[in-house]
Amino acid sequence: MSLSRLNNPHLDTMTSDFLYHLNINVACSQNATDIEKQFGDIRVICTGGTQKRMKELAIYLRPILGIVDNREPVDLCESGQRYAVYKVGPVLCASHGVGSSTFSVVLHELLKLVRYAKCKDVVFLRIGTCGGVGVEPGTVIVTEKAYNGCLENVHEIPILGRRVVRPAFFAQDIVEGILGVGNQPNDGFKTIKANTMSTDCFYEGQGRTDGAVCEYSEDDKMKFLQKAHDLGIRNIEMEATMFSSLTRKADVKAGCICVALINRLNGDQVTITMEQKHEFEQRPFIIVGRYIRHLLK
Numbered sequence: 001m002s003l004s005r006l007n008n009p010h011l012d013t014m015t016s017d018f019l020y021h022l023n024i025n026v027a028c029s030q031n032a033t034d035i036e037k038q039f040g041d042i043r044v045i046c047t048g049g050t051q052k053r054m055k056e057l058a059i060y061l062r063p064i065l066g067i068v069d070n071r072e073p074v075d076l077c078e079s080g081q082r083y084a085v086y087k088v089g090p091v092l093c094a095s096h097g098v099g100s101s102t103f104s105v106v107l108h109e110l111l112k113l114v115r116y117a118k119c120k121d122v123v124f125l126r127i128g129t130c131g132g133v134g135v136e137p138g139t140v141i142v143t144e145k146a147y148n149g150c151l152e153n154v155h156e157i158p159i160l161g162r163r164v165v166r167p168a169f170f171a172q173d174i175v176e177g178i179l180g181v182g183n184q185p186n187d188g189f190k191t192i193k194a195n196t197m198s199t200d201c202f203y204e205g206q207g208r209t210d211g212a213v214c215e216y217s218e219d220d221k222m223k224f225l226q227k228a229h230d231l232g233i234r235n236i237e238m239e240a241t242m243f244s245s246l247t248r249k250a251d252v253k254a255g256c257i258c259v260a261l262i263n264r265l266n267g268d269q270v271t272i273t274m275e276q277k278h279e280f281e282q283r284p285f286i287i288v289g290r291y292i293r294h295l296l297k
Ligand SMILES: O=P(O)(O)O[C@H]1O[C@H](CO)[C@@H](O)[C@H]1O
Pocket: 048, 049, 050, 097, 098, 099, 127, 128, 129, 130, 202, 236, 237, 238, 239
């Protein structure tokens, strides 16, 4: 898939497009644009909440991609002052902030960027953290279906004053491809496929009782988490419904790989040390590194 059209006829009439949050100006009318020269070789776009994680991922991927470079990765979108974007060979690593609203902004612009750059067969990945539901902390979860905070397998977004409901699931070949490179003998952690709940709120939306406001009991919370578990949900984060539905609408393959920082059936507070969190965050790197090698071979 060349991404030659995207799902927006208006783009075809534009002679230029300013990707505001990335601070990239695209002259759509030229044949061989600078954008094509700079980004045309991109095959994988890795995304994740923080700038630090994405910078570390860019460094981690260098040897896997056969790139010898000891310099600090350059943030190509630093001037935009919103998101960090690093390019490492045919892989772009971009930060997206917390939640679907910040992620959707950069996702729209990245989807347009790869379209203008005429990239081929691009796969978008989210490399994140999450709360586990009945899984050991440190487990890596590859999302199959994404559920919203009402435990519905859809992404809902108000558009032109209407509630628009879109399917939210990831392509099976991507899920199986990622899972296929997991669970190797010396990994020391499990990689599983499961359903994911994505919420618009870390506290009440995820059924925590430790937010600034809480109007339900511990028992209500446990019943809700059990209901989620019964739907095959094994992790909770804040982007998978939007990510799966928007990439699906744009006709682009995507995958979501998150490491569980806690087991929500045992509590709400994320109390692991920063060292432990950092070690856990490396686990999806290992899986994604193997998957990218497999994808590009
Ligand atoms: O670790 P990241 O990628 O930010 O993902 C998870 O962590 C954030 C909440 O702490 C949310 O964005 C959630 O989805």
